[in-house]
Amino acid sequence: MTTASAEGARERLPRASVARLPAYLLALDGLWSEGTKLTSSHELAARSGVSPEQLRKDLSFLGSYGRRGVGYDVAQLRGHIGSVLGLEEPNRVVIVGVGHLGHALAAYGGFAERGFSIVGLVDDDPAVVGTTVAGLVVRPVAELADVVASGGATIGVIATPAAVAQQVADALAAAGVHGILTFAPQTLQTPDGVQVRAVDLASELQLLAFHGRHREHAKA
């Protein structure tokens, strides 16, 4: 073994394992706030909705942070997963589109404790521009590049109608963000190096409708 970086011998994280890390982090936060300092793969897995085997396998990709016969130190594991995800410093986020959804996102208080800070709000409606939402003044879309740059944002959230989502994505990419979270039901094209994650609420409901029809298995 050629000891990769100073911290832990992480080789290559499988995409599926990475996708579960936020759930582990959430479960660890829950344990910590209950005063639990030490946990086991069984307890943590149960709170994350996975099997103990899968949890241990996932954690093994991060390096070994448990102790055999003992378990996992909650604070240490929490810190380590946070560091792998890149959450030591708050990641700065700009929200484009301050309609009902954008407003809801801006007002949501839970982002701060999970590693994010909202540094800018942008909209193209003159009735909304200039108003203050969650302590931030809404800026016109023409100033998007400046909002991103001066706020030091690395992530953009698109909460606009689908019709303008692609041009907003183009503008965000040009402004230099490296990630985009979009709520618009619309496939987006972005340059290499700009990651897109799409959350489409109607699609989620459609999958629930499907499972409602074809259920004989069950649960999550």
Add this chain to the structure above:
Amino acid sequence: MTTASAEGARERLPRASVARLPAYLLALDGLWSEGTKLTSSHELAARSGVSPEQLRKDLSFLGSYGRRGVGYDVAQLRGHIGSVLGLEEPNRVVIVGVGHLGHALAAYGGFAERGFSIVGLVDDDPAVVGTTVAGLVVRPVAELADVVASGGATIGVIATPAAVAQQVADALAAAGVHGILTFAPQTLQTPDGVQVRAVDLASELQLLAFHGRHREHAKA
């Protein structure tokens, strides 16, 4: 082959294929609204963000609805996927929690054309109960069972704080919904037969943060 049901020889849809059907539906809607009546696996795949091979494989599980050398009939395929997902009749939805997010969901006009109808809003805040949002009067949480039953809802949406999400889930399950979409960052336990899908915005952002740190690959 033992010709399964009257419509198409569908055997067993892989979970991963099902998860992509909503995207295909969205792409087909786009084509249809542009007046395109006939499409190819290449065109449809490009608009859905998958490879043509994967699209054809997925569609093959539904039965054969294309014509070799010709392509796919947009309207027919659209109807067929909609029928597989269970969207011919609107699926009725109750939203619990009419804060900013619940309000945004209730006010969003796009659900109707994608197979859903919001039939009830519930909240526990006396200041909100009784107000009208998106044409519906917000009902107290004590009446949840009645709202679900009289509205004929099969799906519940949880847009409450995490602290009460589990008890809302219990109430929704008891009221008889078969699917729950939750936005609360909280693992939910539900009885067999009640499917849960969780959308956690902070988790999505955390995955973007990760990819921002570890990028050498790129794109979506």
Add this chain to the structure above:
DNA sequence: TAGATTGTTAATCGATTAACAATC
């Protein structure tokens, strides 16, 4: 030590990609 629990290897399973035969 004995019991507990992790980390890892091996076996299974499912999903994706590639190739191509069927057929319009």
Add this chain to the structure above:
DNA sequence: TAGATTGTTAATCGATTAACAATC
């Protein structure tokens, strides 16, 4: 027919599960 495009089979790849050795 020749060209195009699907549907399906086979090969590869990745993810999950199971088993167990390492070790606290």
